[in-house]
Amino acid sequence: MITAWRLALLGAAALGTSACQRPPRFDPAEAALAAAASDSLTSALADSIAPGRGYLASQAGTPVESISACEDHVDSRGWQSFASRIIELELPDGYSGTSQTNQLARWNGPGGWLRASSHSGDAHAGWSGLITSECDVFISGSPAHVDLLTTGYGRGVHVVIKVQDAPDISIEAQATTIAGQAQLLHAIRAARVSSAWGRPQ
């Protein structure tokens, strides 16, 4: 019985200690991810109900001056599907695959190009151009950072996808027009990370 009392006393001591514990520390990085996830969900929900409320904006119409990295209103009906060991995506008519390796995939089109590769380091490293809009979204279930740029080529899209248990993916796309940039942004936001990515061949 002495042992029983000892254990009960130990339990009471543990209880006393836990009662004095402070609440979990605030982690700004985790809070930022939660905010990005919440914001991304709200934007996606707004996009999904927009057509029913007459808000659908067509990029085939009159050109707009700039677009937001968080918006995605492009109609992708009739686009072609492409697959690689990095991502699977749909691109507008006229695009075709060029170099395809385990670490690099590239597609060229009449008004632009798109390249996916392995990424390490900061989201804003490894490319140049003036950022016009940024957004944190989820692509294929993974957190991603999107930058829209103006470059010497025209209009660019740069995205880093942080894939769980696999290397980060960098996607760089360039278009000559804003409408082309919107199409490539949509293609990237709707892309799926290949199941082969990060696995030995």
Added chain:
Amino acid sequence: MRLLSIPATLVGIAIAILFFKVYGIFTRPDVPRPVAIVVDQFAPGVAIGAKVTDVRHYVAAMTYVPHLGYVGIPGSRGVNLPNGYSVKFAQVRLLLDEATRRLPNPNPAKARIDAVEIVSGEPNAASDIGQALSLTFRRPPREGCMRTSDDERLRDVQVWATPQERGGLALISDHRATVADRDRGPQMTSVIGFVGKFDGGRTLRGNYTDASCSLVQSQ
């Protein structure tokens, strides 16, 4: 003698387990009644503090979003506001605490709902719900603003807390000051039911500031 001490050890372990079970029951944060009622009106069957598994039959197409919680489509009882009015909600988010939402695949049978967010895309949702919450709490809300990842898009925040700050409800809607803002897309409105003291962005899962959006915009 050693053999005799084995039952005593088992009794001791049983007492310790019982002790912590009872402690858990008594220290579980209870949900203030107005918060629980509003959450149940807007997302029938969903309750703060419940385990995700317990509410799975009331949330359709439920999926897990890392760093946030479980997301799905709420049920509906029709009228959910005073005087016969109703707002249709398109999404319910079962928000998890910081430790659980870090996990890539938390166990729904163990994950407790830390807060609930219900989202509507109806144009009058913000004003209808705002009036209803003012009637319920009988006091003006605390006002603030939430910044989003899109620099041009701000969201108005109104928070009603219970008298002892045991919980509250936050109403968040897109800030629409100009005609251009109104043309951007449907106005999204969220209601977040939470337990405990309001802690700004930590409670709302967003980049919150105590200044109103009009003030933020003018800066």
